[in-house]
Amino acid sequence: MNAEDFLEYLDNIGLAAESNNLPLTNHVEEIEDNHFTGKNILLTINKILRPEDHLFVDAGNSGAFAVHYLKPRAKSMFYISLGMGAMGNSIGAAIGSSLACKGRSYVFLGDGSFMIHGMEIHTAVENNLPITFFLFNDNSHGMCTLREKIYNHEVLEINNFKPATFGNGFKHIFQNLESFEINSLQELNNALAATAGNNKVNLLSLNISRDEVPPFKAFINKLNTK
Ligand SMILES: Cc1ncc(C[n+]2csc(CCOP(=O)(O)OP(=O)(O)O)c2C)c(N)n1
Numbered sequence: 001m002n003a004e005d006f007l008e009y010l011d012n013i014g015l016a017a018e019s020n021n022l023p024l025t026n027h028v029e030e031i032e033d034n035h036f037t038g039k040n041i042l043l044t045i046n047k048i049l050r051p052e053d054h055l056f057v058d059a060g061n062s063g064a065f066a067v068h069y070l071k072p073r074a075k076s077m078f079y080i081s082l083g084m085g086a087m088g089n090s091i092g093a094a095i096g097s098s099l100a101c102k103g104r105s106y107v108f109l110g111d112g113s114f115m116i117h118g119m120e121i122h123t124a125v126e127n128n129l130p131i132t133f134f135l136f137n138d139n140s141h142g143m144c145t146l147r148e149k150i151y152n153h154e155v156l157e158i159n160n161f162k163p164a165t166f167g168n169g170f171k172h173i174f175q176n177l178e179s180f181e182i183n184s185l186q187e188l189n190n191a192l193a194a195t196a197g198n199n200k201v202n203l204l205s206l207n208i209s210r211d212e213v214p215p216f217k218a219f220i221n222k223l224n225t226k
């Protein structure tokens with residue numbers, strides 16, 4: 001689908017940037033503590049979302065956190081691949097959409113997914129696209145490690161990676177991109193303030209624990225029946 005067809009498609013389903021008068025989502029859950037958790041990260045990000053922004057969610061624990069806790073505004077596009085669910089699909093989807101639409105695109109994806117298609121970020125940089133990548137870096141295929149832990153009661157370590165620092169790395173790769181290493185809610189708030197309205201590609205590496213259980217019903221049910 002080319003950009004014009006895509007815009008027409010968005011218009012037809014009532015999602016074009018300049019159309020529709022749907023009410024905004026008002027309810028934003030309050031953060032109860034200062035812990036750097038998936039939940040608190042999403043609740044923090046909720047505060048900056050605007051109706052003209054678009055949200056792209058990838059596979060894994062980070063995807064589960066995003067689906068559960070994100071509060072998109074009414075006009076936002078909320079994209080998640082529920083077909084194949086191939087890791088990394090959110091990157092190309094956001095880039096394509098951002099070429100056609102107004103507003104900022106936000107991508108929510110894990111480090112494993114970023115490892116697969118991450119260098120597509122080059123296209124975003126070349127086209128000066130206003131995309132923010134929230135890279136949930138638990139140095140792991142977190143969902144797979146947790147699955148082993150919950151169902152097999154042992155972790156073989158095959159899904160855990162050696163540490164990577166994406167924020168520092170991308171600072172040196174592309175000059176026209178803002179990137180950050182983020183280890184606390186305070187650092188996240190600082191980065192969101194620093195990048196607000198900058199019209200650039202932003203990459204925020206959110207360095208989280210791989211032990212936090214995401215809101216996956218199957219995981220939670222299994223843990224509760226132990
Ligand atoms: C191409 C592809 N291979 C394998 C999978 C199965 N899978 C789903 S989530 C996941 C791990 C994702 O790791 P990451 O992106 O780091 O997210 P995390 O669970 O750590 O938040 C895997 C291997 C998939 N969805 N797509």
Ligand SMILES: [Mg+2]
Binds near residue numbers: 060138
């Ligand atoms: Mg991961």
